Amino acid sequence: MTQGGPHANPGRLLPAFQIxxxxxHSAASPISSRPGSPLRGRxxxxxxxxxxxxxxxxxxxxxxxxxxxxxxxxxxxxxxxxAAEAFGAGVTRNGEGSWRVVGAGIGGxxxxxxxxxxxxxxxxxxxxMGVAGSHPxxxxxxxxxxxxxxxxxxxLDPLVRMGTTVVEEAEGGRxxxxxxGPRETIPITYETPAPSAQIKSAVLLAGLNSPGLTTVVERQxxxxxxxxxxxxxxxxxxxxxxxAGRRIALRGQPDLRGVEVVVPADxxxxxxPLVAALITPGSDIVIENVxxxxxxxxxxxxxxxxxxxxxxxxxxDIGGETVADIRASYGPLTGVEVPAERAPAMIDEYPVLAVAxxxxxxxxxxxxxxxxxxxxxxxxAAVADGLAVNGxxxxxxxxxxxxxxxxxxxxxxxxxxxxxxxxxxxxxxxxGLASRDPVTADDSAMIATSFPSFVPLMRQLGAELA
Ligand code: S3P
Numbered sequence: 001m002t003q004g005g006p007h008a009n010p011g012r013l014l015p016a017f018q019i020x021x022x023x024x025h026s027a028a029s030p031i032s033s034r035p036g037s038p039l040r041g042r043x044x045x046x047x048x049x050x051x052x053x054x055x056x057x058x059x060x061x062x063x064x065x066x067x068x069x070x071x072x073x074x075x076x077x078x079x080x081x082x083a084a085e086a087f088g089a090g091v092t093r094n095g096e097g098s099w100r101v102v103g104a105g106i107g108g109x110x111x112x113x114x115x116x117x118x119x120x121x122x123x124x125x126x127x128x129m130g131v132a133g134s135h136p137x138x139x140x141x142x143x144x145x146x147x148x149x150x151x152x153x154x155x156l157d158p159l160v161r162m163g164t165t166v167v168e169e170a171e172g173g174r175x176x177x178x179x180x181g182p183r184e185t186i187p188i189t190y191e192t193p194a195p196s197a198q199i200k201s202a203v204l205l206a207g208l209n210s211p212g213l214t215t216v217v218e219r220q221x222x223x224x225x226x227x228x229x230x231x232x233x234x235x236x237x238x239x240x241x242x243x244a245g246r247r248i249a250l251r252g253q254p255d256l257r258g259v260e261v262v263v264p265a266d267x268x269x270x271x272x273p274l275v276a277a278l279i280t281p282g283s284d285i286v287i288e289n290v291x292x293x294x295x296x297x298x299x300x301x302x303x304x305x306x307x308x309x310x311x312x313x314x315x316x317d318i319g320g321e322t323v324a325d326i327r328a329s330y331g332p333l334t335g336v337e338v339p340a341e342r343a344p345a346m347i348d349e350y351p352v353l354a355v356a357x358x359x360x361x362x363x364x365x366x367x368x369x370x371x372x373x374x375x376x377x378x379x380x381a382a383v384a385d386g387l388a389v390n391g392x393x394x395x396x397x398x399x400x401x402x403x404x405x406x407x408x409x410x411x412x413x414x415x416x417x418x419x420x421x422x423x424x425x426x427x428x429x430x431x432g433l434a435s436r437d438p439v440t441a442d443d444s445a446m447i448a449t450s451f452p453s454f455v456p457l458m459r460q461l462g463a464e465l466a
Contacts, residue, residue, distance in 0.1 A: 028442060028443040028445065029443060029444050029445055030415075030440055030441060030442050030443060030444065031425075031429065031440070031441050031444035031455070031465060031466070032429075032432065032438045032439065032440040032441075032465070032466060033429040033430070033431075033432030033433050033438060033439055033458075033463065033464060033465045034432060034433075034437075034438035034464045034466075035280075035412075035432070035433060035434055035435060035436070035438075035464075036433070036462070036463070036464040037282075037462045037464075038280055038281060038282030038283045038284070038330070038462060039273070039276055039277050039280050039283040039284075039285050039433070039458075039461040039462050039463060040283065040284060040285060040461065040462055041285060041286075041460060041461050041462070042285070042286040042287075042288060042325075043273060043285065043286075043287055043288070043457050043460060043461060044265055044287070044288040044289055045265045045266055045269040045270045045273070045287060045290070045451070045453075045457065046072045046073070046074065046097075046265065046266060046269060046451060046452070046453060047070040047071055047072040047097060047263035047264070047265065047266060048072065048225075048263055048264055048265065048266040048267070048268075048291055049072050049074070049076060049077060049123065049266055049268065049269075049450055050123065050197070050223060050225045050266075051225050051229065051261070051263050051264070051291075051321075052068075052071050052072040052077045052080075052263055053076070053077055053080045053121075053123050053124050053127060054127070054201075054225055054226060054229050055068045055071065055101075055229065055261040055263065056068070056071075056077070056080050056081050056084050056089075056091070056099070056101060057080065057084065057127055057128065057131060057205070058229055058230060058233050058256065059084065059089060059101030059103055059258065059261075060084040060087055060088070060089040060101060060103055060104055060109075060131070061103060061104070061105065061106050061131065061205075061208060061233075061256050062101075062103040062105070062233050062234075062256040062257055062258045062259070063103055063105045063255070063256065063257055063258065064102070064103060064257055064258035065100060065101070065102050065103075065258040066100070066101040066102075066103065066233075066258040066259055066260070066261065067098075067099075067100055067258075067259075067260045067261070068097075068098070068099040068100070068101070068260075068261045068263065069097060069098055069260070069261070069262045069263065070097045070262055070263035070264070070265075071097050071098070071099045071263055072097075072263065072266065072450070073096070073097060073452070074448060074449055074450050074451065074452050075119050075120065075121075075448050075449045075452075076118075076119065076120060076121035076123070076124055076449045076450060077121075077124070079117065079118045079119045079121050079124055080118075080121065080124035080127075080128065081099070082116075082117075083112075083116045083118070083124065083128050084101060086110075086112035086113065086114065086116060087104060087109045087110055087112060087128075087131070087132070087137075087139075088104035088108065088109055088110030089101050089102060089103055089104050090102035097263075101258070102258075103256070103258055105256075106208050106209050106253060106254075106256060107135070107184075107209055107253075109131070109132070109135040109137055110137070111137045111138065111139075112132075112137070112139045112140075115140045115141075115142050115176070116128065116132075116139060116140065116141050116142065117142050117143065118141060118142070118143045118147060118175075119143055119144050119147070119449065120143065120144050120146050120147055120376060120420065120422070120446065120449045121143065121147065121449070122147065122150055122198060122375075122376070123198055125141050125143060125147060125152075125175065126152070126155045126198040126199075126201075126202050127198065127201050127202055127205060128141070129141060129152070129155050129156070129159065129179060129202055130155070130159065130201065130202030130203065130204070130205035130206040131205050131206075132179050132181060133159040133162070133164035133179045133181045133185075133202075133206055134159075134162065134163075134164070134181050134182070134184075134185045134205070134206040134207075134208065134209040134210070135181045135209060136180075136181055136182060136183045137180070137181060138167065138178060138179070138180045139178070139179055140168075140176060140177070140178045141175050141176065141177055141178075141179070142175050142176040143175050144420060145420060146376050146377065146419070146420035146421065147175055148170065148174055148175055148176075149174065150174065150175075150374060150376075151172070151173060151174070151374055152169070152173050152174055152175060152177060153172070153173035154193065154194065154196065154199050155198070155199060155202045156169070156173055156177075158188065158190045158199070158202070158203045158206075159179070159202065159203075159206055161186070161188050161190070162182075162185040162186050162187075162188055162203075162206050162207070162210070162214075163181070163182035163184075163185050163186050164179055164180070164181050164182070164185075164206070165179070165180040165181075166178070166179060167179065167180050181209075184209055184210060184211055184253075185206050185207065185209050185210040185214075185252075186210065187207060187210040187211070187212030187213050187214045187252060188203075188207075188214060188215075189214075189215040189216075189217065190203050190214075190215070190216050190217070191216075191217040191218075191219075191244075192216060192217070192218045192219075194370075194371060195218060195219065195220040195222050195343070195344045195371065196222060196371070197222035197223040197224075197225070197226065197344075199216075200216045200218055200222060200226065200248065201226040203216050204216060204226055204227075204230070204237070204248065204250050205226075207250045207252055208230075208235070208250070208252060208253070208254065208256070209252065209253065210252035210253065211252055211253060212252055213249055213250070213251055213252065214249070214250045214252060215247060215248065215249045215250075216247075216248045217244055217245055217246070217247050217248075218245050218246050218248070219244070219245040220245065220246075220341060220343075220344050221241075221245070221246045221295060221344065222295065222344045223293070223295045223296055223344070223345075224239070224293070224295055225293075227239055227248055228320055228321075229261070229320075230250070230256075232259055232261070232320060233256045233257060233258075233259055234254055234255055234256050234257045234259075235250060235251070235254040235256060236250070236251040236254060237249070237250050237251075261319060262318055262319035263319065264289055264290070264291035264318050264319065264321050264323045265287070265288065265289040265290045265291060265323070266290075266291065266450075266451075267290050267291050267292070267293075267296045267297060267299075267300075268296070268348045268349060268423075268450075269450065269451045269454075270287045270290045270326065271299050271348075271349045271352045272352055272426045272427070272429075272430050272451070272454065272458075273285060273287055273328075273457065273458065273461060274287060274299075274300075274303075274310070274326060274328050275303075275352045275353075275355060275356045275427075275430055276430045276433050276434075276458065276461075276463065277328040277329060277330060277461075278303065278308050278309070278310075278328055278329075278330060278331065278333065278356060278359075279330070279333075279355070279356060279359040279408075279430070279431075279433070279434040280330060280433050280434045281330050281434070282330055283328075283329060283330040284327070284328075284329040284330070285327070285328055285329075285461055286313070286325050286326065286327045286328075287325065287326045287328070288325045289318070289323050289325065290323060290324060290325070290326050291321050291322075291323055292312070292315070292321070292322045292323060292324050293321055293322070294345070295344065295345050296345060296346075297345060297346075298338075298342045298343070298344075298345030298346025298349065299346045299349035299352070299353055300326075301342065301345075301346075302336065302338050302342070302346065302353060303333075303353075303356065305336045306333040306334055306335070306336050306356065306357075306360055306364075307331065307332060307333055307334050308328070308331065308333060308356075309328065309329045309330070309331040310326060310327070310328050311326070311327040311328075312324040312325075312326060312327075313325040313326075313327055332360075332361065332408070333356060333357075333359060333360035333361070333405075334360055334361055334362055335357060335360045335361065335362035335363045335364040335365075335403070335405045336364055336365075337364075337365045337367070338353070338364070338365065338366045338367060339367060339368075340367040340368025340399075341368075343367075343368045343369065343371065347371060347372070347375075348375075348423060350366060350369060350372055350379065350383065350401070351379060351382070351383050351386075351423050351424055351426075351427035351428075352423070352426070352427040352430060353366065354366070354383045354387060354394070354401065354403050354427070355427050355428065355430050355431045357403035357405055358387060358390075358392040358403055358405060358406060358410050358431065359405065359406060359407075359408055359410055359434060360405035360407070361405050361406075361407040361408075362405050363402055363403065363404055363405065364402070364403045364405060365400060365401075365402045366400065366401045366402075366403075367399070367400045368399055368400070369399050369400065369401055370399040375421070375423075376419075376420060376421040376422065376423070376424075376446075376449075377418075377419035377420060377421035377424060378419070379421065379423070379424065380396055380399075380401060381396075382417065382418070382419050382421060382424045383401065383424070383427070384396050384401065385416075385417060386414065386416040386417070386424060386427070386428050386431075387403065388414075389414030389415060389416060390410060390411060390412050390413065390414035390416070390428070390431060390435060390439060391410065391411030391412070391413065391414070392404070392406065392410055392411075409436065410431065410434065410435040410436065411435060411436050411437060412431065412432055412435025412436050412437040412438060412439045413435070413436070413437035413438065413439070414428075414439055414440070415440045415442060416428040416439060416440065416441050416442060417442055418441050418442055418443050418446060420443075420446055421446060422446040422447050422448075422449045422450050422451065423450075424441075425441040425443065425444060425446055425447055426447060426451065426454055428441055429441055429458075429465060433458075433463050433464070
């Protein structure tokens with residue numbers, strides 16, 4: 001990636017890119033949060049991670065220039081930007097969050113010269129597998145110790161049906177793996193085996209280089225950013241609900257054109273200051289510009305059911321999504337039952353919901369958490385362990401998690417094992433702002449994969465993190 005123009009300063013590294021380089025060589029850096037003053041003020045969390053990955057990837061596949069404003073400049077997304085460049089896009093950073101992608105076009109991808117290192121990023125790697133696996137090029141995908149544990153068969157299985165060859169893979173269908181794609185993919189109808197926007201998106205992206213109609217059927221609706229944004233780039237995508245679930249059909253080989261993309265603030269990042277304000281006595285904060293896509297707002301629905309004081313101010317449309325400023329203030333919370341059907345709309349928010357539940361009165365039962373086991377860590381186990389070391393009673397039964405709320409008095413004092421998982425680190429740091437004793441996360445480095453400004457932003461609100 002270059003700054004100032006596609007061919008300017010080719011040797012110059014972005015400051016953010018240097019973060020990626022340094023993490024892989026640095027030792028763990030623990031961080032603690034402690035109870036202190038109430039949280040006050042207005043903040044804006046960074047751009048949505050799902051949309052940021054997609055804006056870069058669709059920019060690669062479009063003809064002409066895509067301009068992105070509000071891109072999340074975090075490690076996961078920067079790895080996608082590097083991969084887009086390796087596949088032949090011209091990727092330029094013009095200023096903070098302001099990026100330009102000159103596309104290679106569907107069918108026009110270049111052969112990457114090196115292994116594509118996606119770091120910690122499941123979304124970037126899986127979506128790019130759909131792209132690379134549908135082109136007559138050979139590419140090798142790899143990542144960090146967390147990504148190397150994550151299942152990729154769920155992506156490879158449909159891709160093989162579409163004509164991709166898996167040249168090599170690590171045991172159990174994991175990275176490092178090498179794909180070779182056909183000249184054009186075979187259009188298929190695919191029923192996703194798990195509610196996963198990443199599986200859906202990989203298949204649809206592979207379908208872009210197909211002469212026919214590619215259909216994905218999902219029993220439970222998952223985030224629809226691929227469908228929305230591909231339409232914005234000029235693809236024809238239809239979505240219908242029937243007895244089998246949601247049926248998404250994409251017409252292959254569209255004329256994707258570079259467009260302007262404005263990325264709203266990430267509701268999955270907003271979740272951390274939001275819950276922090278709800279559990280820290282005296283707090284009253286506003287988080288600006290948060291995307292309110294209904295397939296992402298399961299946490300907010302749940303917190304409202306728990307009695308949280310949350311208001312939505314200044315609702316408006318930005319870049320095809322509704323956004324709002326969210327006002328959250330401290331108050332009592334009551335345990336609820338969270339139905340399994342809600343899981344896709346809040347899949348990344350269970351760690352921080354578990355923290356809110358620890359401060360509530362009564363039990364919170366979260367059902368159908370199977371997919372949590374295959375995130376950046378086994379999040380079900382990591383959450384249960386993190387609660388236990390902080391004196392909170394919780395039980396895992398099958399795929400359900402029950403947290404026995406303390407009615408506001410959480411002991412804290414634990415050292416939380418974060419297992420290379422940014423959301424485990426941030427969730428338990430939120431706990432430490434309102435628990436009796438400080439909470440320590442064994443490593444803070446991973447926070448940079450999705451929310452590099454987390455610590456300064458929380459400090460700006462008055463949080464004590466060191
Ligand atoms: C994402 C989909 C979800 C989510 C991830 C982002 C996406 O993963 O957990 O953080 O952008 O498509 P799954 O598709 O595995 O549920």
